[in-house]
Amino acid sequence: MDGEQRPLLDISRETARMLRGKKAVIFDWDGLLFDSEPVFFGAIAEVLARRGVTVDKEEYVRADLQNGVSLLERLAERGLIHDLPAVRDEIYRDYRAKLQSPIAPLPGALGLLGNLSGRYKLAVASSSRREFIDIMCQQYDLASYFDVIISREQTDRLKPNPECLLLAVKDLGLDADQCLFVDDALRGLRAAQSIGLDCVIVPNRWTREAVYPGAIARLRSLHELNEIFQASEEV
Template sequence: MKKYILFDNDGVLVHTEPLYFKANIQALKKFFDVELEFEEYMKIMSEGTTVWQKALDKGFSFAEVEIARNKRNEYYQNFLKTENILIDGVKDVLKELSKDYKMGIVTTSRRVDFEIIHKNLGIVDFMDFVLCEEDYNFAKPHPEPYLKGLELFKAKKQEAIVVEDSTRGLTAAHKAGIECVIVKNEFTLTQDFSKASYFIETLKELKTILN
C-alpha cells in the first residue's frame, strides 16, 4: 500500500520546461551563435548532460560558458515571473491527496528558481519537504534524489510512488527501485517511458491508480 508520493516539479506541478528551453536557446545564440534543436535538447535532458558542451566543442572557454549560463538563468527567471506556468487543477488534486498521503517534491531546479516559481502558488503548502539541486550530490538520472526523499520520509521503497514527466526522472526513480507514474506532458512526449509502471493524462487520474 502506498503512503508517500514524491513529485517531480517542472512539467508535473508547473508548466516551466518550455521556458527553460527557450532561455537556453537565447543564451547559446547570443553568446556563441549556436543553435539548439528540440530533439537535441531532449537527448541532453534525458541523459542529464549539458547544453554548454556545444559551446565548449566550438572552442569557447569555461569562463565564457559561465557568463552565458548566468545570463540564461536571468532569462529563465524573467520568464518565470512573466509567463503563465499554472497547470489546471493541480492544487485541487494535491489538496485531496494530502488527506491520505504524505508528499514531497524532488526537483533538479535550483532553490532560487524554485522559490520564484512557487512564490504565490500555494502548492508547497501540501508538501512535507522540497529537495532542490543543492540538496544532493548527484542529480537525476542518478537515484540519489529519490533515495534521499525516501530517507526523509523514513519510507520503504514499496510504500512510495514517484510522479514524473521525463525519462531523466523516470530513470532516477527506476534506479532507486520506486514505482513511477508518468503524467502526460506535450513537451516530453517523444521520450522513452518504457520503464514506467503507469501512465496518466493528468494528475487528476493519480488517485485512481493509488486506490
C-alpha cells in the same frame, strides 16, 4: 505502459492496487507540475543566441529531459561555449526574470496536490534550483503542501542518478516501497527504477513521444492520476 493507450478504467484498477500501502508521493517539478520547460529552454536559447550559438529544442529534450545529459556541457565540449559558468548565470538571470510572469500549472496539478495533501506525505525531487521552485510555490500558495523539497543545490548528480530521490525518501522517513514517484521524462523513470521506487509517468507535450518501459502507468494528465488515487480508496 508503452504502446496504445489503454482505457483509464483498466489502468486505474491495476495501478490503484499498486498504491495500497503507499504513504508518500514524490513529484518532479518542471514539466510535471508546471509547464516551465519551454520557458527555461527559451532562456537558454536567448542567451546562447546572443553568443551566436543556435540550439535545437529536440536535442535539448533528448539530452536534458530524457537522458539527463547537460546540453550546455555538450556544447562546451564542442567548443561552442567558452565560459560555461557565466552562461549558466546569465540563463538563470533570464529565467528568474521570466518567472515574474506566473507559469501555468499543468492540467490537474493543483487539484491533485489539494486532494493528496493531508492524506499522504508529499515531496518534490527536482533538478531545478530552490529559488525557482519557491517562486512558483509562492505564486500559487503551494509551500504548505510539501513535507520535503529536494532541489539542485542539494545534489551533486542529476537524474537518472537517483541521488535526489534517495534524499527525498530519507527525509520523508520512509522506505522506497512506501513511496510513489511521479515524473514526466525518461531520466526520472530510470532514477526511480534504480532504487526500486514505483514510478508513474505523465509526459508533457515535449516528452510524450518517448517510450517508458517499466512505469507502473503512463497517463495523459494529472487529472487521471487524481482519479486513480480516488479509485485506490475503493480497492
